[in-house]
Amino acid sequence: MFKAIALDLDGTLTNSEKKVSERNKKALQEAIKRGVSIILASGRPTYGMSEVWEALDLERLGGYVLSYNGSLCMDCKTKEVLFEKTIPWKYYAPIAQAVREADLGLLSYQGKEIVTERPEFPYMDRESTINKMPFRKVGDFPNALSEEVCKLLALGEHEDLIPLKERLEKEYGEELSIFFSEPFFLEICPVGVDKGESLKRLLEKKGWKREELMAFGDGGNDLTMLEYSGKGIAMANSQKHVLEIADEITLSNDEDGVAVMVEKYILNNT
Incomplete structure (x- = not known):
């Protein structure tokens, strides 16, 4: 039963x-x-x-x-x-920089809003629509977060996200859980x-x-x-x-x- x-x-x-x-x-x-x-x-x-x-x-x-x-x-x-379980503060700035260097999108959530530097980036609208949450565009993603978050989400074409995934796994694979939930969504969560x-x-x-x-x-x-x-x-x-x-x-x-x-x-x- x-x-x-x-x-x-x-x-x-x-x-x-x-x-x-x-x-x-x-x-x-x-x-x-x-x-x-x-x-x-x-x-x-x-x-x-x-x-x-x-x-x-x-x-x-x-x-x-x-x-x-x-x-x-x-x-x-x-x-x-x-x-x-949340992601420790120390990871936000280097991850945000890695995403910028890869020219991809990055977001997280605060209350009822989605926080991102690039709300116009492809696939961002999908996340907003699914969750019925508006964007809050910020100039500096890590400093815009008022508290530790449970998840970071990198967005882009799958072939562009693969090198980012490999880089993040090499640098933080022992400390963070990094995986695809969709071909265009790379999830970054607390380890375990x-x-x-x-x-x-x-x-x-x-x-x-x-x-x-x-x-x-x-x-x-x-x-x-x-x-x-x-x-x-x-x-x-x-x-x-x-x-x-x-x-x-x-x-x-x-x-x-x-x-x-x-x-x-x-x-x-x-």
Whole structure:
């Protein structure tokens, strides 16, 4: 019997219009009624996930958010932060300089805003639209941040980001977690932070076993989550390497793939 369902958002729970379908919503809310906890796990900032947890009514029904790829864990009902890990200050200036030298974009999040030196840079608008967060253009990125952040995001064409990734891994690979969530998004997070590790930490707090966890994902930042869970399910629209490691493949995010599996393994089995 599954006690929890972990869900990536973009390309997984939400459709191409970034909405939660009625069938997905109904299936997950019915699972909650049967004692299953919902965990939203995304690379998005916490505020950028609010529309989804509100659509599922998790503030009332209860559930958990793993934002910034697991750097922060919050209880949806109480808004209590269960754990959080940030990037130390000393890395911001050299990373920002490396991104400038590569002529790429860099952003992070403060409150309800996206902070960046280059809001007009390609793919920036995508991040703003997904999270429904406006830009705050700044002259000096590191000095514009008022507190340590959970994630930095470098943006650009994949072939341009690869040398940056190699450079950052060479200089900070022991101290930071650096990976692609999309071909055009290079994520920089605190070391040891990923969706799988954060789920492990949450499950230990709750006293759940990994065999009792079902997880859904489609992207590179979902790999650890799918591998850790008792049943890791990839969407049909997943990246190739995600499809290869999944326990099972469901329909795409535009075909209610989440609901199909929740109905199969939880609603029709209890």
